[in-house]
Amino acid sequence: MKILVTGGCGFIGSHTVCELLDNDYEVVIIDNLSNSKIEVIDKIKRITNKEVYFYEGNVQDKDLLQRIFKENTIDGVIHFAGLKAVGESVKVPLMYYCNNIDSTLTLLEVMSECNCKNIVFSSSATVYGVQDTPKYVETMDRGKSSSPYGETKAIIEKILEDLYTSDPTFKITILRYFNPVGAHKSGLIGENPNGIPNNLMPYILKVAVHELPELTIFGNDYDTPDGTCIRDYIHVVDLAKGHIKALEHAHNHEPNIYTYNLGSGHGVSVGEMVTAFEKANNLKLNYKYGARREGDLPEYYADPSKALRELGWKTEESLEDMCKDSYHFITMEKGE
Numbered sequence: 001m002k003i004l005v006t007g008g009c010g011f012i013g014s015h016t017v018c019e020l021l022d023n024d025y026e027v028v029i030i031d032n033l034s035n036s037k038i039e040v041i042d043k044i045k046r047i048t049n050k051e052v053y054f055y056e057g058n059v060q061d062k063d064l065l066q067r068i069f070k071e072n073t074i075d076g077v078i079h080f081a082g083l084k085a086v087g088e089s090v091k092v093p094l095m096y097y098c099n100n101i102d103s104t105l106t107l108l109e110v111m112s113e114c115n116c117k118n119i120v121f122s123s124s125a126t127v128y129g130v131q132d133t134p135k136y137v138e139t140m141d142r143g144k145s146s147s148p149y150g151e152t153k154a155i156i157e158k159i160l161e162d163l164y165t166s167d168p169t170f171k172i173t174i175l176r177y178f179n180p181v182g183a184h185k186s187g188l189i190g191e192n193p194n195g196i197p198n199n200l201m202p203y204i205l206k207v208a209v210h211e212l213p214e215l216t217i218f219g220n221d222y223d224t225p226d227g228t229c230i231r232d233y234i235h236v237v238d239l240a241k242g243h244i245k246a247l248e249h250a251h252n253h254e255p256n257i258y259t260y261n262l263g264s265g266h267g268v269s270v271g272e273m274v275t276a277f278e279k280a281n282n283l284k285l286n287y288k289y290g291a292r293r294e295g296d297l298p299e300y301y302a303d304p305s306k307a308l309r310e311l312g313w314k315t316e317e318s319l320e321d322m323c324k325d326s327y328h329f330i331t332m333e334k335g336e
């Protein structure tokens, strides 16, 4: 089977491409390198010892997509390509709506034209918004989006639902990720954003390698055991494996629209993450407590039981693995 992976040079995409190649899928990547580097392609080849086909370009470019589908017999698509910085999406919402939604519409149009009707879409736990309980389950309605980024995910989920209603020959799998962290065991690929990171693990890593002086923990007065926010962190390799399970499931089932949480099911506080990182890597992190970050929810985590029941998927990597693998990657990146 040949899979088109949009955004395959990015953090989650590159790990998923490795899993696909390890499982004998053929892979074609389209990525415009707006948030990734071309070197990732060589690293994927080094890790897997397999060939991967790469097209540099924008998923909004219909001519390019048509060419890709003409030059390759694509059996399915995993659609990662998108902009993902929550804060930036508040500042430049039009760029986010345009990039994320237009690329999805263009992709779906070309897929329909080429009769390729099998797509796995990267959604986010952010679509749940605020719920009455912290344990998010797929039967809950989507909540109010807290940012234009989150809104693009909710809109795309709705577009996919409407598409399925109009054309029930589509196999659509929506995967709602919780908080992906960690890196490939090789240390060759991982997440290392340019500039000052917004997310917790990339920030911790920059503090650990002394690129930033200290971590600010956003709030220690939440109604949680240690006062800091609780999230469901998931190792990116576990997440990548979830995509293989989703493809296998789609292959073995009738067309439908399937939605799954991909998370560990366990909440970890920011304080616990800091302690786990220090212990796993035998170091001390400089940190201080600061004000709450606007828009942060005190606590949420996945109910991952549907993914276990229907996909046969659950997380295997521990919090210690997430901390060790992330640190291994950043020290390799820095050549330490």
Ligand code: NAD
Residues within 6 Å of the ligand: 006, 007, 008, 009, 010, 011, 012, 013, 030, 031, 032, 033, 034, 035, 036, 057, 058, 059, 060, 079, 080, 081, 082, 083, 084, 099, 103, 122, 123, 124, 125, 177, 178, 179, 180
């Ligand atoms: P990433 O930024 O590392 O990867 C996205 C890739 O898509 C990048 O390589 C970028 O260059 C590419 N891209 C963006 N727009 C494109 C376009 N129009 N055409 C071609 N390529 C384009 O992000 P990631 O963390 O790997 O996330 C992958 C997907 O998962 C995204 O859709 C993201 O919104 C979603 N997601 C991520 C997280 C997370 O915390 N990382 C959580 C939930 C959902």
Ligand code: UD1
Residues within 6 Å of the ligand: 086, 087, 124, 125, 126, 150, 178, 179, 180, 198, 199, 200, 201, 203, 215, 216, 217, 218, 219, 229, 230, 231, 270, 293, 294, 295, 296
């Ligand atoms: C954020 C996004 C969410 C997106 C997710 C992807 C917001 C409000 N939400 O989730 O839409 O789907 O990333 O992973 O941005 N923290 C600190 N100090 C820091 C950075 C983070 O204390 O320097 C805390 C945060 O307050 C939060 C936790 O660490 O409690 C995790 O933060 P982060 O990694 O940004 O993810 P989320 O906020 O859960």
